[in-house]
Amino acid sequence: MSNDSARLQLTGGARQRVRRERLYRYLLLACASATVVVTGSIIFTLAFDAVQFFGMVDPVDFFIGTEWITDRGQFGVLPLVSGTLLVTVVAGLVAIPVGVLAAIYLSEYASPRARAVLKPALELLAGIPTVVYGYLALIYLTPFLRSLGIDLGTFNVLSAAIMVGVMVIPMVSSLSEDAMSAVPDALREGGFALGATKFQVSVGVVVPAAISGVFASFVLALSRAVGETMIVVMAMGLRPRLFDLGSPLTSLQESGQTMTSAMVQAVTSDVGAASPTYKSMFALGLTLFAITFLLNYLSNWFAGRYREEYN
C-alpha cells in the first residue's frame, strides 16, 4: 500500500483518486470473493436440506442400508455407491491405460506437427456435451456391443461406463502429457547415455519421473467419472443394484443406478418438496460434493509435487 500512495503522489495525489482506486479494488475483491461464496453456499444449501433429510431417515440406515427404494422409504445408499464405483472403475480401466499411452506418444514419440494436431483434437473430446455421449452410448454403442455377442440389456452399465471412460481420456492424457513434458531432458539424455533404448527411457525414466503428475491426472479423471450424470442417466437405466460379487459380469450387463442419476430421478419424479425422496437429493449431493472435492484436492496435491520438482 505504501508504494501505491507514493505512486499516486506523482500524479498530483488527489484524494478522490486514492478513494476511487480503493473502490475499484474492493469491487474486484468482491468478484473474487464470489467464488468463496459459491463454495460456501454449496456446502450450506446442501447441508441445510441434508440435515432435514437425516431428521427423517436414520444416518446409519442411509450409509449401510442395502436397498434404495424411495417409494417404500428405504434409503440405503450402498447400491448407489456400488453403481458409481462400478462405473468409475470400468471408466478408469478404459481411460487410464489409453490416456497414459497417449500421453507417452504425445510427449515422447510424436513429431511437433503431429502433436500440434493431436493434442487439441483429444481435448475436443472433453468439449463434447455429455448428453451427446449418453446418446451415443444408448443408441449406437449398446447395439454395437450386442452385435459383438455380448448379452446386454437396453440400459446397461458396460456401455455407459465405456463412454464415461472415453470422455475422461483427454483428462488423463492432457495432464499426464504436461507432467511428462516437464521432465527435464537431462534425465532422458542420462538414460540414453547409459545405453537405454527409447522405449526403456520412456517407460523406465520419463514415466517414473512424472509419476506424481500422472497420478494427479488419474485422480482428476476418476473424480470426473464419479460426478458424471447424463451418460449414466441415459444409458445405464434407473435401477439401483448392489454389485453382485458372485457374478461380477452380470452386474455390467444389467442396468444400474449411480448417485448422480438417483438425484436426477428424485428431482424429475413428482414428489413434494418436503418428502424424504426430495431431501435425499441433498444428502446424495453432499456426499458427491465431498468425494469430488477430496479427489480434486488430492489431484492438486499430486500435481503440486511434480511442479515443485521440475518447474
Next chain:
Amino acid sequence: MAQDYRPDRDSSAFSGQTGVNRLRGRVFEWVTLAATAFGLVMVTVLLAYVFTDAVRPFTADAGWYLVYAATVFAPAGALLAYYYRTPEPAGDVALSATGLPVVGLVAGAAIAVLFIEVATPADWFGLVVAVLLAGAVVVAHQRLRPTAALERLLVVALAPVLTVVGIPALAVDVALTSPYTATEILTIAFATPELLSSVGAFVRPVVSPVPGWLLLVTSLTLPAAVLFGRVVVRRRDDGRGLPETVAGAVVLTTAAPVAAPLVGLAALHWVVLATAAVLPTAVYLERVLRRRSGLLGLLFPVALAVGVAAGAVLTDAFGFAGPASWLDWSFLTSPTSITPEKAGIYPPLVGSVLMLLVIVALVFPAGVGAAIYLEEYAPDSGPAGRLVSLVEINVGNLAGVPSVVYGLLGLALFVKGIGLETGIVLVGGLTVGLLVLPIVIISSMEAIRAVPDSLRQASDGMGATRWQTIRCVVLPQALPGILTGTILALGRAIGETAPLLMIGAAASVRLAPNGFFDKFSAMPRQIFAWSSEFDPDFRFGVLAAGVVTLLAVLLLLNGTAIVIRNKYQQRD
C-alpha cells in the same frame, strides 16, 4: 544371447532387460499411437453414424452429388490446393472472408430471433435512448464538475439504472424459516409504488407509429456503423473511413423495404442480418483491398456462393432429389411435435440463446473481475497471500465439482432461496453461469498472467495508477485471451444438461420463451427428452438432427474462439 555376457550391458542401469530390442520399441510406439487414436476414432465413427442418421445422405440421387461435386467441391478443392501451395496469406484471407459472413449471419439470426421473441424494435429503441441519455448525463457532469470524482462514480452508477429501469414498483416478501422448528425467524414484506418510469416507457408510445425496421436502422445499425467506422479510421493512415462506413451502412439498411422482399425476408430481418453479417465483412474487405495481399483468397467465398447457387439451379432443372434430411429449415423453425416429421427444435434453440445472454451479462463480468483481482491486486505473500492461494485452489476445485451439484445449488439458491419460479430462463442462466464461472476465472487469469510485466512497469513509470494500468494496458493486451476463454466457457454452458434437469427446465415447450422470466427448454434438455421416445424415427432421426444442431453451434463457438486465439498468437 551373446549380449548377456558383455559386462557393459550388465553394468547398465537397465541390466534387467536383454539388450537392444528394436521390435519391442516399434511395437510400443505403435501401441501408444493406437491409444492416442482410440478415443478420436471411436467418437468420429459414432458421430459419422449420427450425421448419417440426421442427414440421410443415401436418400439423395447420385446426380445430385455429381452436380454439387462439379459446382462446389471441384472449384473449392482446386482453390484450397492453390492456397496451400502459395506463400501468400491467401488461405487466411479465404478463411476469414468465408467465416466472417457465416458467423455474422448466425449471430444476426440469433439477434433477429430476439427481436421476434423477446423485445420489439421500439423496446430496443427506448433502451438505446436511455443509455445515450445516461451517457449524456455522465459527460455533462464531467464537464460541469470535473474534480468531483467520487460524485461522478455515483452518477456513473445511478444514471444508467434510473434511465433504463426507472424506480419501479417493488414488492418484497421474504420469510426465513428455521429448518428445525419450522418457525419463522424473520419476515420482510413491503411494497412501494412506481416512483419514476423508465425512459423507454416515455419513448415507446412516441416511436410506435414508426416502422420497426427504421427504428433498428437508427438504434442498431447506426451505432454499429459508428463503431466499425472508428475501427477503420484507426487502421488507416489517412484517418478517413468513418463517414463512408456510416453512409454505406445506412444506404444498405434503408434499402430494406425494396431489397428484403426480393430475397424473401422481412425488412426488419434484412436490417439485422445486414448489420451483423455485411458490415463486419465489408470492414474486413476494406483492409484486404487496401493491403493488397492475399487478394486471391477472396475468390473462395465467391466460388462457394456461386457454386451453391449454380448447384441449386442445376439440380432443380434436372429434377435431382437431395437427401431427405431430418435436419432442415423446418426442423430449425418449428416446435417439437408428436409426429417425428413435424418435430423441430426452435423453442429450445431460443431458450439456449437467452440462457447464454444471461450468462454473458451476469456471470462474465464477475469472472473477469475476480481474475483481475487475483492476478493484479491480490497479495502473494504473508497470511493474506496464503488466503489468496487458498482462494485460487478453491477456484480450481470448483471447476471440478459435478454439474449436477451446481444444479442442486441453483435449485436451493434461486428457486427455494430467492423464490424465483422453477425452470425459467433466468434461473437456468444463473445456475449454468455459476458452473462456468471458475472456467472463466481460470482462463482470464491465464490471459492476464501472459501480459508481460514490462508493460505494467512502463505504465507505472509514467505515473499511472494501478487501475489506469489495468484498464489501459493490461486489459487491452489480455482481451483476446479472455475472449477465447469466455467463448469456450459458453461452449461448455450450451451443452450442460444435468443442471437444467435439477432446476426443472421443461422437457419441451411449444412456444419459445418471450423473456427472462418465462419457462424454457434448452437444446440438450430437448435432446434428452427425445432420447426416451420409443418411435425409431425419433430415436434415430429427430434425435440425431438435434445432436447435429447442438454440435454445429458448439463447433461455430469453438471455431471462433480458436481463430481469435491463433490470430493474436501470431501477432505476438
